[in-house]
Amino acid sequence: MADVRLTGVEKAYGDIRILHGIDLEIRDGEFMVFVGPSGCGKSTLLRSIAGLEEITGGELTIGGRVVNDVPPSARGIAMVFQSYALYPHMNLFDNMAFGLKLAKVPKAEIETAVRNAAKILHIEHLLDRKPKDLSGGQRQRVAIGRAIVRKPEVFLFDEPLSNLDAALRVRMRYEFAKLHEDLKTTMIYVTHDQVEAMTLADRIVVLSAGKVEQVGSPLELYEHPRNLFVAGFIGSPKMNFIEGELVAIEAGHVDVKLSGGNVVLQARVDGSAAQVGDKVTLGVRPEHIRTEGQGNQLQSTVAFVESLGGTTFAYCPYPGVEEALTCQFEGRNGADRLRSGQALNLHLPAEALYVFDADGKALRRLAAPELSA
Numbered sequence: 001m002a003d004v005r006l007t008g009v010e011k012a013y014g015d016i017r018i019l020h021g022i023d024l025e026i027r028d029g030e031f032m033v034f035v036g037p038s039g040c041g042k043s044t045l046l047r048s049i050a051g052l053e054e055i056t057g058g059e060l061t062i063g064g065r066v067v068n069d070v071p072p073s074a075r076g077i078a079m080v081f082q083s084y085a086l087y088p089h090m091n092l093f094d095n096m097a098f099g100l101k102l103a104k105v106p107k108a109e110i111e112t113a114v115r116n117a118a119k120i121l122h123i124e125h126l127l128d129r130k131p132k133d134l135s136g137g138q139r140q141r142v143a144i145g146r147a148i149v150r151k152p153e154v155f156l157f158d159e160p161l162s163n164l165d166a167a168l169r170v171r172m173r174y175e176f177a178k179l180h181e182d183l184k185t186t187m188i189y190v191t192h193d194q195v196e197a198m199t200l201a202d203r204i205v206v207l208s209a210g211k212v213e214q215v216g217s218p219l220e221l222y223e224h225p226r227n228l229f230v231a232g233f234i235g236s237p238k239m240n241f242i243e244g245e246l247v248a249i250e251a252g253h254v255d256v257k258l259s260g261g262n263v264v265l266q267a268r269v270d271g272s273a274a275q276v277g278d279k280v281t282l283g284v285r286p287e288h289i290r291t292e293g294q295g296n297q298l299q300s301t302v303a304f305v306e307s308l309g310g311t312t313f314a315y316c317p318y319p320g321v322e323e324a325l326t327c328q329f330e331g332r333n334g335a336d337r338l339r340s341g342q343a344l345n346l347h348l349p350a351e352a353l354y355v356f357d358a359d360g361k362a363l364r365r366l367a368a369p370e371l372s373a
Helices: 042-050 092-102 107-120 136-148 166-183 194-200 218-223 228-233
Strands: 004-013 016-026 031-035 057-062 077-080 154-158 186-190 203-208 211-216 240-250 253-258 264-267 279-284 297-301 304-307 311-316 325-330 343-347 354-356
Touching: 004 042, 016 042, 016 057, 016 211, 031 042, 031 194, 042 057, 042 077, 042 154, 042 186, 042 203, 077 136, 092 107, 092 136, 107 136, 107 166, 136 166, 166 194, 186 194, 194 218, 203 218, 203 228, 211 218, 211 228, 228 279, 228 354, 240 325, 253 279, 311 343
Parallel strands: 031 186, 031 203, 077 154, 154 186
Antiparallel strands: 004 016, 004 057, 203 211, 240 253, 240 279, 253 264, 279 354, 297 343, 304 311, 311 325
16 A cells, blocks of 8 residues: 655646646545546546656655656556456456466466455456456456456546446445455545545545645535535535625624625624625525525525425526526425425525635635534
């Protein structure tokens, strides 16, 4: 096992900068996930750690050893790609053993390594089959097994589940979590799917335009986003945003006048760094919106109801908001109580609200314990 440290890491293609001075520490044995929108640089960052992309600035160390100029094969890493890249003419045993055979590892060691990896991945009964006889999930296990037999210090995964159907992705998330628990090896995982990130990661790195926006545990990013970008990216459905203006700043709370009218809402945040008259963005997560409560109310009309069985989503337009507010209600009765065209009072608890300044930086929340679970 090994830690991975990036200090001022940059990547550029000519005058086009892709990575902008990345500073990051990935701890020994940690499961770290890189997330961000398409084009944010997460795969480039992973490939730079692997040595498949040459960094143009900064320092990269693996296990305390500077590897800027070390070829991929000598970095102690193993990478699993989105594509399985299995040899179709070889059975699974030979696919998993191929790299060891090239390295002239003794036959007995190869046999032990392949069968141990197959046991971990629950594919020992498939070793005589060819890739064409396997499901997508089984092929992905073979690709992972090919990495395991090398006994790397660091595993790198580049969107390994994106080719699988939804049900299989859920199953494979469990398999990855179990794999990390069994091997206790440093793992770095790239995905655009925040559900994968939230369920797998010890810590998440949120990237945007080649820069690190925030690093933290899944719950930390969800409850305490550092800025508007992270708040809007982490969470499904995403956070609702309403433009406004600060009209009062008191100890423990601020008052925000919404741009869509004369409604003023109170938010429990530390406004000591703000001033009355500042333009702000108010944020609230769909699951924190209520239909009952004192104060902090908006009036809207339900535009559309989406029932998912145990959860109901109501989409409610509000003046000055480009997208309708998404409201999430638990329980089977939500769909029965709500219908399109229905007038609805929305209560936004003061302790559930987020406030972001004109630069998108979050004011520190003073959240109530019941909303931080």
